[in-house]
Amino acid sequence: MTTYEIVAGDGGSAVSVTITDSVTGDPVDLTGKTAQLRYTVNGGSTAAKSMTVLNQATNPGQATYQFLTTDLTTSGELRGEVRLQAGQPDQLTTVDDFYIAVKAALP
16 A cells, blocks of 8 residues: 545646556556546545556556646545556456545645
8 A cells, every 4th residue: 555645626746657567567568558547535436537648668657647626625535546448348457556645725
């Protein structure tokens, strides 16, 4: 489990992931694939956001998502996963969740 911290309502916060093969530990080649950040805050409804797959020649297995100011409107615990090729026959979802502590902004 990995824990990070961000502030609710911030639009400059980002999450970056490196997808690795669970057997070999090698980065998964994401060339031509879609990546989706799926998360819930405090066990609420699941949000799905399209991630940016980075250049696989220089950033193998890496994708990122920059939160919008409207993405995280409440504080609490964000629990997330990454899904590749959502809705496709070759869909894969990460088996390890990650956690982000979402702090309320000061008034």
